[in-house]
Amino acid sequence: MDKKLSFSSYLLVGSMLFGLFFGAGNLIFPVHMGQEAGANTWLATAGFLTTAIGLPFLGVIAIGVSGSNGLFDLASRVHPIYGYVMTILLYLTIGPFFALPRTATVSYEIGLVPFLPESFRTTGLAIFTLIFFAVALAFSLKPNQLLVWVGKVLNPLFLAVLAVLIVLSLVLPMGTVSSIPVMESYESAPFFKGFLEGYNTMDALASLAFGIIVVNSLKDLGVKSPKGIALDTVRSGAVSILLMGLIYGFLAYMGASSAGQFAVSQNGGIALAQIANYYLGAWGSVLLAVIVTIACLKTAIGLITACSQTFCELFPNKLNYKTYTVIFTVISLLVANVGLTQIISLSIPVLMFLYPLAICLILLGILSPLFHNRRCVYLIPTLFTLFASVGDLLAALPAQTVAHPFFAAILAFYRQYLPFFSLGMGWVVPLVAGMLMGFLVFLITKKKNPSRAA
The missing domain is CATH 1.20.1740.10 (Amino acid/polyamine transporter I)
Known part of the structure; x- marks a missing residue:
């Protein structure tokens, strides 16, 4: 107690x-x-x-x-x-x-x-x-x-x-x-x-x-x-x-x-x-x-x-x-x-990449008692969020890098198909969708294998 x-x-x-x-x-x-x-x-x-x-x-x-x-x-x-x-x-x-x-x-x-x-x-x-x-x-x-x-x-x-x-x-x-x-x-x-x-x-x-x-x-x-x-x-x-x-x-x-x-x-x-x-x-x-x-x-x-x-x-x-x-x-x-202003500038792409993944991990940790720490529920939302994080990282790179045709084409894809991407919140929909899919897989496999631990 x-x-x-x-x-x-x-x-x-x-x-x-x-x-x-x-x-x-x-x-x-x-x-x-x-x-x-x-x-x-x-x-x-x-x-x-x-x-x-x-x-x-x-x-x-x-x-x-x-x-x-x-x-x-x-x-x-x-x-x-x-x-x-x-x-x-x-x-x-x-x-x-x-x-x-x-x-x-x-x-x-x-x-x-x-x-x-x-x-x-x-x-x-x-x-x-x-x-x-x-x-x-x-x-x-x-x-x-x-x-x-x-x-x-x-x-x-x-x-x-x-x-x-x-x-x-x-x-x-x-x-x-x-x-x-x-x-x-x-x-x-x-x-x-x-x-x-x-x-x-x-x-x-x-x-x-x-x-x-x-x-x-x-x-x-x-x-x-x-x-x-x-x-x-x-x-x-x-x-x-x-x-x-x-x-x-x-x-x-x-x-x-x-x-x-x-x-x-x-x-x-x-x-x-x-x-x-x-x-x-x-x-x-x-x-x-x-x-x-x-x-x-x-x-x-x-x-x-x-x-x-x-x-x-x-x-x-x-x-x-x-x-x-x-x-x-x-x-x-x-x-x-390199100076404070440069450190802040250099850190932004890294933070845009890591933060959605950290948010995903935080939410999964809080909800973990509901799915008994099954790996599928951790893995699927993380993969979906990782996809969005890569886009956020690219969008936060220096202007001359983003202007390169290769990166510009990738970012055009993200902007067209990923909701809220232009706001820096492109990870929201993939994270929610990944969690729903992860929970669905958990419920299906739980019914088929009720004694399975992870």
Whole structure:
């Protein structure tokens, strides 16, 4: 029988959920979205919250309900090879290829760029990232209690400074949101554009990678059944989800109102630095820079550690933990030096490919008790969704690539025959159709072979 948790236990797990999901990307993307969405900010924010909060929350629940031991176990139910491919791609995405370099570049954009001459910014980025990742590597090689202390002290301090900026933006707005121009990409379907912007946080991917941490925490507190874990995840995460939703909304508002004072920035890191300097002056910018840098450093250490441990588990007879930490740190350092705007641009095709597959896996994990983890129900929707994901990836490639006759012909096929493809939601119909077909196959084979386990 599950142990009944106290309110303080729910707050503890909820706080951990918030700490897991709220990182550098969560801070900068809603600000930039607000600047571009202008008067349509609230519709865009509604879409953003769906993928930035709703999906990660469901991802954690999926790990708990499915009874899996983490992402590799859950993805392997589609096929063992798929388990390896999905796990490797996902960890490389939230690790050294995109999210890890982003921790350094966000820190640099917010912390140093406002104080550096433009001619020195490329050199400054190289020096900063070298120091940043050297420190991250040192802690990753020997993780200790300092990380816990930093997390408990710096996260509340960071939120306190952010709260000051939010209050100032509400009391002394830089512009009226309803009168801010709307950029073309947010004119016709701001909700769906915001939905796709939520991909950039990478939190739905992270929820599949880190969901087992939440599940194990609940088990340690005495909750054992999938139903109990799912219910207690919802209860403990309610405060965290509400807090994140409010912060995202305020950040989007702050970004939108700032467009009344500043030109739309290349990325949210630049915009946030401008806002901090506008309200708090140079010293306020310095304080925000220090807190964001150390908070991002903590995230970087966690990601290096998680990726290294995962690859050690996937390939136990290959490289050791320390070797993986060095490799991932060096890759992150090199990628970080292409700059924040480029990292975001390069990550979009990958995220457009991975997110539909992650959504498919999350939904299958949640529904798994209904079909007893039968492989056919995992496999068919995944294949259908994979077809749509390939199209989304191609559509997100650079314009010169998309213009090539070969890719243009493929994309013309997708646009003609796949509903909602032009909105970036082409995966919806294949996913639903695949699930219905998978369940149908399950019901038919269940009647023919009632004793069959999988």
